[in-house]
Amino acid sequence: MEARIEKIKQQLQAQGYKLTPQREATVRVLLENEEDHLSAEDVYMLVKDKAPEIGLATVYRTLELLNELHVVEKMNFGDGVARYDLRNNDKNHHHHHLICVQCGAVDEIMEDWLGPLEERLAKEYNFKVIDHRLDFQGICHRCNEKQ
Amino acid sequence: MEARIEKIKQQLQAQGYKLTPQREATVRVLLENEEDHLSAEDVYMLVKDKAPEIGLATVYRTLELLNELHVVEKMNFGDGVARYDLRNNDKNHHHHHLICVQCGAVDEIMEDWLGPLEERLAKEYNFKVIDHRLDFQGICHRCNEKQ
DNA sequence: TTAGGTGCAAATCTTTTGCAGAAAG
DNA sequence: CTTTCTGCAAAAGATTTGCACCTAA
Numbered sequence: 526m527e528a529r530i531e532k533i534k535q536q537l538q539a540q541g542y543k544l545t546p547q548r549e550a551t552v553r554v555l556l557e558n559e560e561d562h563l564s565a566e567d568v569y570m571l572v573k574d575k576a577p578e579i580g581l582a583t584v585y586r587t588l589e590l591l592n593e594l595h596v597v598e599k600m601n602f603g604d605g606v607a608r609y610d611l612r613n614n615d616k617n618h619h620h621h622h623l624i625c626v627q628c629g630a631v632d633e634i635m636e637d638w639l640g641p642l643e644e645r646l647a648k649e650y651n652f653k654v655i656d657h658r659l660d661f662q663g664i665c666h667r668c669n670e671k672q
Numbered sequence: 673m674e675a676r677i678e679k680i681k682q683q684l685q686a687q688g689y690k691l692t693p694q695r696e697a698t699v700r701v702l703l704e705n706e707e708d709h710l711s712a713e714d715v716y717m718l719v720k721d722k723a724p725e726i727g728l729a730t731v732y733r734t735l736e737l738l739n740e741l742h743v744v745e746k747m748n749f750g751d752g753v754a755r756y757d758l759r760n761n762d763k764n765h766h767h768h769h770l771i772c773v774q775c776g777a778v779d780e781i782m783e784d785w786l787g788p789l790e791e792r793l794a795k796e797y798n799f800k801v802i803d804h805r806l807d808f809q810g811i812c813h814r815c816n817e818k819q
Numbered sequence: 820t821t822a823g824g825t826g827c828a829a830a831t832c833t834t835t836t837g838c839a840g841a842a843a844g
Numbered sequence: 845c846t847t848t849c850t851g852c853a854a855a856a857g858a859t860t861t862g863c864a865c866c867t868a869a
Contacts, residue, residue, distance in 0.1 A: 543868075545824065565859080580826040585859060601748045605834085606858070623799050634797070638789050643808070650781070651813035652770050658807045661790070666798035690843070692849065712834080727851040732834060752859085753833070 526556060536594055550575040551587045555597065555611045562600065562608040562631050602631065602660070619657065625665035632665060673703060683741055697722040698734045702744065702758045709747065709755040709778050749778065749807070766804070772812035779812060 533552055534544040544552075554571045555563070563571070569584045588609050591597040597609045602624060619637035624630075643654040680699055681691040691699075701718045702710070710718070716731045735756050738744040744756045749771060766784035771777075790801045 541823085543823070545867090547825075578826080582827080582860075583825060586824085589860095599750065601750045603746070603748045603754075607750075623793070623797065626802060632797075632799075634793075639806075642785050646770070646781075646808060646810075650770065650779075651816050652779075652808065652810050653816060654808050654810040655773060656809040658805070658809075659786075660805045661793060661799065661801050662803040662805075663793075663799050663801040669798050669800060688848085690848070692842085694850075725851080729835080729852080730850060733849085736835095 529556060533591075533596055536596060537590075540594065542590065547572075547576055547579050547583050548587050548590075550579065551584060552591075552596075555609065559611055562602070562610055564606040564608050566606070568609065600658075621659040622661065623665060624660055624662050625668055626662050627664055627668045630665050630667070676703060680738075680743055683743060684737075687741065689737065694719075694723055694726050694730050695734050695737075697726065698731060699738075699743075702756065706758055709749070709757055711753040711755050713753065715756065747805075768806040769808065770812060771807055771809050772815055773809050774811055774815045777812055777814070 530544075530549065530552060534549075537544050537548070550572050551568060553575065554568050558571065561567075565581070565585050565588055568588065569579070569581050572579055572584060588597060588599070592599045592609070595612060598612050600608045600610060602608060602622075619639070621634045621636070621638070623632040623634065625632075639657055639659065643657070646652045646654055677691075677696065677699060684691050684695070697719050698715060700722065701715050705718065708714075712728070712732050712735055715735065716726070716728050719726055719731060735744060735746070739746045739756070742759060745759050747755045747757060749755060749769075766786070768781045768783070768785070770779040770781065772779075786804055786806065790804070793799045793801055
């Protein structure tokens with residue numbers, strides 16, 4: 526945990542930015558909720574426990590900055606709010622989402638299934654892939670078991 | 673073209689809705705720009721040529737209605753606006769997007785590459801897939817050729 | 820001391836909604 | 845007539861921005 530914060534601090538400083546107390550509190554919230562896909566408002570509520578005087582605008586500015594540095598990934602599941610995920614630079618950050626249309630849960634699969642497809646894209650479409658996004662909508666295992 | 677409008681008219685009427693002049697004009701704009709991924713504002717600008725008195729709210733309401741009837745697909749590429757695509761009921765509506773990070777173009781691949789993966793999801797994750805979405809970010813063939 | 824950061828409030832942008840009137844069966 | 849639909853303007857919700865103050869190298 527501390528090591529990861531230290532690393533993010535270095536990433537910030539490498540670009541001339543500071544890891545202020547507000548930014549650190551925001552990063553800690555993201556670290557402590559790595560399983561979830563928090564919206565800016567979610568992060569704001571949680572970060573207020575650590576830094577009660579923080580403003581929502583600062584949270585937005587911090588998340589935007591972290592997104593530009595590729596520390597977090599900004600996503601949009603179509604519900605009107607952006608959601609933010611810490612990227613895991615060690616592992617392959619290519620994961621996929623299982624979005625349950627019944628209970629709204631968003632699970633992740635940590636496998637990357639698209640390697641072979643990306644090769645085909647390069648060959649057949651002359652498209653150089655930088656990143657991708659794969660989401661499935663359906664019924665999750667919890668809802669399946671309930672019925 | 674007329675046949676497709678007739679079909680949409682029937683889909684609407686089957687649910688008790690009418691194909692009003694405003695709705696027809698909106699559908700025609702979508703048909704004439706099937707390659708693009710228009711935002712509500714885009715549709716509004718284009719539809720004003722055919723029906724100058726139309727209001728933006730009506731465009732939103734029409735697009736929302738068509739989305740519920742699965743006539744169009746509502747998408748979000750993360751640029752802050754929803755975009756709408758006519759679905760092609762004849763063909764498989766499963767297509768994928770190639771989003772160029774350089775010029776912003778959004779191309780489509782009309783193949784469905786995910787059949788085998790969906791089987792694995794059902795078996796290994798007990799997740800029943802209803803729909804999916806696969807987008808690639810990268811450099812498109814036009815930009816590749818320019819350089 | 821100087822650039823980067825912050826909180827607050829106001830502004831902006833997209834989308835939704837309330838309402839009174841219009842259109843269609 | 846009665847339900848559906850429309851345009852307009854206002855409202856709502858998410859995000860951004862202007863600004864004066866603050867804070868750390």
